[in-house]
Amino acid sequence: MPAVKGDGMRGLAVFISDIRNCKSKEAELKRINKELANIRSKFKGDKTLDGYQKKKYVCKLLFIFLLGHDIDFGHMEAVNLLSSNKYTEKQIGYLFISVLINLNSELIKLIIQSIKNDLQSRNPVHVNLALQCIANIGSKDMCEAFNTDLPKLLVSGDTIDFVKQSAALCLLKLFRTSQDVLPPGEYASRIVHLLNDQHMGVVTAACSLIEALSKRWPEDYKGCVSLAISRLSRIVTATYTDLQDYTYYFVPAPWLSVKLLRLLQNYQPPEDPANKSRLLECLEGILNKAQEAPKSKKVQHSNAKNAVLFEAIALIIHMDSEPALLVRACNQLGAFLAHRETNLRYLALESMCLLATSEFSHEAVKKHQETIINSLKTERDVSVRQRAVDLLYAMCDRSNAAEIVSEMLIYLETADYSIREEMVLKVAILAEKYATDYTWYVDVILKLIRIAGDYVSEEVWYRVIQIVVNREDVQGYAAKTVFEALQVHIYCHLQHTS
Numbered sequence: 001m002p003a004v005k006g007d008g009m010r011g012l013a014v015f016i017s018d019i020r021n022c023k024s025k026e027a028e029l030k031r032i033n034k035e036l037a038n039i040r041s042k043f044k045g046d047k048t049l050d051g052y053q054k055k056k057y058v059c060k061l062l063f064i065f066l067l068g069h070d071i072d073f074g075h076m077e078a079v080n081l082l083s084s085n086k087y088t089e090k091q092i093g094y095l096f097i098s099v100l101i102n103l104n105s106e107l108i109k110l111i112i113q114s115i116k117n118d119l120q121s122r123n124p125v126h127v128n129l130a131l132q133c134i135a136n137i138g139s140k141d142m143c144e145a146f147n148t149d150l151p152k153l154l155v156s157g158d159t160i161d162f163v164k165q166s167a168a169l170c171l172l173k174l175f176r177t178s179q180d181v182l183p184p185g186e187y188a189s190r191i192v193h194l195l196n197d198q199h200m201g202v203v204t205a206a207c208s209l210i211e212a213l214s215k216r217w218p219e220d221y222k223g224c225v226s227l228a229i230s231r232l233s234r235i236v237t238a239t240y241t242d243l244q245d246y247t248y249y250f251v252p253a254p255w256l257s258v259k260l261l262r263l264l265q266n267y268q269p270p271e272d273p274a275n276k277s278r279l280l281e282c283l284e285g286i287l288n289k290a291q292e293a294p295k296s297k298k299v300q301h302s303n304a305k306n307a308v309l310f311e312a313i314a315l316i317i318h319m320d321s322e323p324a325l326l327v328r329a330c331n332q333l334g335a336f337l338a339h340r341e342t343n344l345r346y347l348a349l350e351s352m353c354l355l356a357t358s359e360f361s362h363e364a365v366k367k368h369q370e371t372i373i374n375s376l377k378t379e380r381d382v383s384v385r386q387r388a389v390d391l392l393y394a395m396c397d398r399s400n401a402a403e404i405v406s407e408m409l410i411y412l413e414t415a416d417y418s419i420r421e422e423m424v425l426k427v428a429i430l431a432e433k434y435a436t437d438y439t440w441y442v443d444v445i446l447k448l449i450r451i452a453g454d455y456v457s458e459e460v461w462y463r464v465i466q467i468v469v470n471r472e473d474v475q476g477y478a479a480k481t482v483f484e485a486l487q488v489h490i491y492c493h494l495q496h497t498s
Contacts, residue, residue: 009056016063032064043077051089054081058096071100079107082114087125090118094129098136112145119149124163127153131166135173143178150174151182155190161199168194168205175212182213184220195227200246200253203231207259214266225267229279232260236285250295254304257286261311269319280322286312287328310347317354326361334368342381349375349387356394365395373407382416389419393426401434405444412451420455424448428460438467439477446481 015035022028039057042049049057054077061074074096081093097111118130134142134150153159154167174181191213194206207228214221235243238252246253270276290309294301313329316322333355336348352368355361372395376388389408396404408427415423427448435441445464449456 009052009059011056012059012063015060019063019067028067032067032069035060036064040073043074049077051081051084051086055089055092058092062092062096062099065100075100075105075107079110079114082111082118087129090126090129094133098133101137103137103139103141108141112141115146116149119146119153124160127163128166131163131170135166135170138173138177140178143174143181147174147181151187151191155187155194161197161202164194164197164199164202165205168202168209172209172212175209175216179216184213184217188213188217188220189223192221192223192227195224195231200243200256204253204256204259207256207263211259211263211266214263218266222267224263225270226272226275228260228263229270229275229282232257232264232282233278235260236282236289248304249298249301251301251304251308254308257308258311261308261315265315265318269321280325283312283316283325287325287332290332306344306347310351313351317351317358320358320360323360326355326358327364330355330361330364330368334371337368337371337375342384345375345379346381346384346387349384349391353387353391353394356391362395362397365391366397366400369395369400369404373404376407376411382419385411385415386419389423389426393430396430396434398434398436401430402440405430409444409447409451412448417455420452421457424452424455424460425457428456428463432463432467441467442477442481 018031019028022031039060042053042057058074058078058081061071065071078093078096078100081089082097084090084093101107101111115130115133118126121127121130131150134146150167150171154164154171159167171182191206192210195203195210197203197206210221210224214224235253235257243252246256248254264279270279286308290305294305309332313333316325316329320326330352333348333352336344339345339348349372352365352372356365369392372388372391376385376392379385379388389411392404392408405427408423408430412420412423412427428445431441431444442464445460448460
């Protein structure tokens with residue numbers, strides 16, 4: 001076997017080649033069963049197997065498992081590989097355990113002990129493998145076993161950068177499994193201060209963790225606000241050379257920027273004047289950069305740039321306290337309404353729905369009414385049309401209700417059946433809410449019945465009857481209009497209900 005070692009597990013390569021050359025499913029199964037019998041016999045009868053041989057056979061079992069076959073042995077040999085000092089052997093052991101371990105297995109205690117040994121290792125590569133295994137399994141057992149070791153590892157001054165990154169992401173995975181894994185206390189402020197770390201990878205990983213923790217314990221992690229603003233400011237004002245290793249298609253640290261902007265949405269606008277001023281400068285800087293000429297024609301550049309822009313706009317909407325920024329955000333979103341990229345049109349409509357509910361930007365949204373109505377008529381993608389309907393509903397007021405209701409009724413005639421009931425309800429609500437002339441309201445409801453009678457719910461029927469009964473000034477018109485409608489066969493829904 002030593003002669004094979006330099007060939008990168010030649011036996012595994014030959015086995016995979018044999019499987020690929022099988023002409024039928026039966027031939028493949030026969031070859032796999034032969035290999036399984038060979039591996040089982042080696043594990044049971046050969047006490048002289050070295051680490052390389054165990055690694056090779058465990059790899060074969062993994063490959064067989066990935067082909068869709070059950071594996072019911074080899075777990076102990078994989079656990080034994082965890083104690084190896086050779087990286088590739090330990091790596092394959094961890095990979096097998098991560099993929100194939102049964103959480104109720106009697107081996108779980110041995111696995112946890114092996115992981116603990118590696119977490120205390122002086123070899124950072126071994127520590128990293130242990131962290132990845134904990135995160136991949138992500139069970140409650142892992143939470144209970146490592147909820148004290150991992151925070152210490154994360155905040156320790158002796159932990160090197162790439163291990164800190166893995167520790168932060170590992171804790172995030174365990175926190176998502178059990179929210180009691182990292183209660184605030186001695187670690188909260190130390191974790192928050194990772195946002196000041198010199199290594200951008202550590203900051204990015206820590207930001208994901210802090211964003212989750214601050215939702216659970218906002219008061220304990222509120223110190224992150226000033227540090228997040230400070231870090232964001234440094235990115236927004238950075239040049240290409242400042243963050244060369246973390247610049248993606250001419251956009252400095254876009255994914256960290258997105259995470260920081262999302263983290264700040266967990267809190268109200270900062271009360272400290274200096275922090276607030278600095279945050280506003282950051283947001284203005286992002287809006288300014290979004291309007292600059294593209295530095296690259298590649299889609300990756302525009303994707304990164306727009307990711308930061310949309311998250312900044314989400315923060316502006318969340319703050320809902322800066323009229324100038326809200327109006328400016330609305331206008332920049334308006335430019336995307338006719339963009340050739342479907343996703344950008346969708347995101348613009350979705351964000352504008354939120355802007356339409358703000359007293360500061362409602363009027364600015366209304367300026368784009370014609371474009372939005374046009375997208376309702378010409379848009380191919382049903383999900384984008386749905387967002388256009390939502391936006392028209394959100395931006396509707398007394399001044400434009402008649403036009404918006406009219407356009408929604410026109411669209412309803414050809415709308416997808418999956419959204420008709422929701423549209424009927426929206427039209428009925430708008431017609432009642434903004435009716436100044438109740439004869440118009442009656443006309444709208446009758447049109448609804450004609451266009452989408454099967455989708456008009458009982459609530460809409462009961463409401464229109466209640467309004468007519470309680471308003472004498474419209475009763476005569478309603479009776480006359482309904483009587484005339486009953487003479488026409490297309491109003492069978494009216495006849496059925498009456």
